Structure formats: structure tokens, C-alpha cells
Amino acid sequence: MFAGMLPILLGVILLTGLILEVLPVDKVSGWFGKNVLLDSVVGATFGSISAGHPLTSYVLGGELLTQGISLVAVTALLVSWVTVGSIQFPAEAIMLGRRFALYRNLICFIFSILIAVLTVATMKLFA
């Protein structure tokens, strides 16, 4: 089992390195506009294709907030960053099944936006 997993693991690690090198994390603020709903989708999409340490998403999220990006969009980014795994998708599909991986990631993507909206709405109750 473990030996069979090694090429998949090595593939994901190499792919993570390549994506992180190609993806312009520092230029991501330019992707956002002022539409909260659209920004949430952009945030969730960016979080989904990112593979760095969650700490990076906190720093990035904090920076986006100071640039005026909505908390809903930033939350969608934070949640999808840790729940959706586009780069790990091939490994997940091989190990746990293609449909499992496809539907799980789709559900997580939609949930990241839902959670973002609910979190911010609940925050307003405490404000």
C-alpha cells in the first residue's frame, strides 16, 4: 500500500512546487473587484488552486482585508485553501476514487462560499 503510494506522493510534491512557482500569489489582489459575491467565487477559486501552507493564506487574507477586499471573499479563500485540493486531486482520485474526489472537492468549493457568507453574517450579530 505505502510503496504503491510513493509515485503519487512524489508527483503531488513536484506538482505543488511547480504550481507555487508559477502562481502569482503576490499579485492576487488584482483579481478582486468590489462585487462581494463575485469576489467570494474568486477567493474560493484562488484558494482551491493554491497548495501552500495555510499560514500563507492567513498572511495573504490579512493583506487583502487591508486592501479593502471583503471579509466574505477572504473567508472563502481561507476555507477553500484548506478544504479543496485541486493539485492533490489526481492523488485523491487514484487512492479514493475519481467520483469521490470530484464530488468531494465540488462540495467543498460550494461550502467554502456558504461558510464565508454564514461566518460574516454571524459576525455581524456580535458587532
Place this chain on the structure above:
Amino acid sequence: MTNKGVVFLFIVIGLYILTLLIEAEIALNALTFSGKLLYQILPVLLLIFVLIFVSNLLIKPDWVRVNVGKGSGLRGWIVAVIGGILSVGPIYVWYALLKDLQAKGMRTALIAAFLYNRGIKLPLLPLMIHYFGGIYTLILAIYMTLFSLLSGILLEKILERRGTL
């Protein structure tokens, strides 16, 4: 599974060769980063290896059926949620153990809930509180835990309808 894994690895190597031809610096930087990443996750890989070894020795299908199987009920959800939150390292190193438990009868909904709860990073909570505040962090963690259960239930229902389970 091994063949698919080797094909996947070769595709990634192909991407590296392509990148090397287009812009060698990107490929070399990516390779350096990947090497560091591999070095960082080696302890977790060792942990997973030990866990798989122990699970093959000790965890029998009966244990899986009672604790995380179809009839595990509330106990199964608790094991999946706490297990997901406490698990460390990158998500992909856990696939092998979950595949192993899946083969022994672990419920699909619980695998999904386990993977979702990996999004709650206990050691990083103080940093999240620092960046976004305590109330925000608490609310987000509660919603993520609740939605982990929903994601498991929903995924299981979809796969059942599609005839995958």
C-alpha cells in the same frame, strides 16, 4: 493503482521538462522547493507508515465496522471529526491510510468528514486569532465542523445515487 500513480508521476515529470524548455529558472526553483517540501514532510511520512503498519496489524475489519463503519453512528462521526482535526501534515499523505480503512469498511461519509476537518489547524489557531480575531476564528471553526458533517452526508448520498457505493 500503482500504474496510475506511475503514469501521474511521469505526467508531472513531463510538465517539468516542458517548463525547463520554456523557462529553466522556474523549473529549477520548483524542483528546489519540492526537495525542501519532501524533507519537511518526511517525519509525517514516517508517522503514516507506522500508522498503516499498526493498522494492518491491529485494526481488524470488526473494529472498523464498530468504530467507523456503516453502523458506527455518533461514535464514527466523533472519531472522524477529532481524527481529522488532530491529524498532521499534508492531506495527500493520509490518502493511503484512508484507502486502507475504506477497504476494511470505513464509511465514505466519515472519510469525507475526516478530510474536511483537516482544514481546522489547531496549532495555527493562535495565528488565525492574531490575524482575524478570536470571535471570527471561533465562528469559522464551528461552521467548518458542522459543514464537515454535511459534506460527508451529502457526498455519501450523491455516490449512493450514482451507484458508486
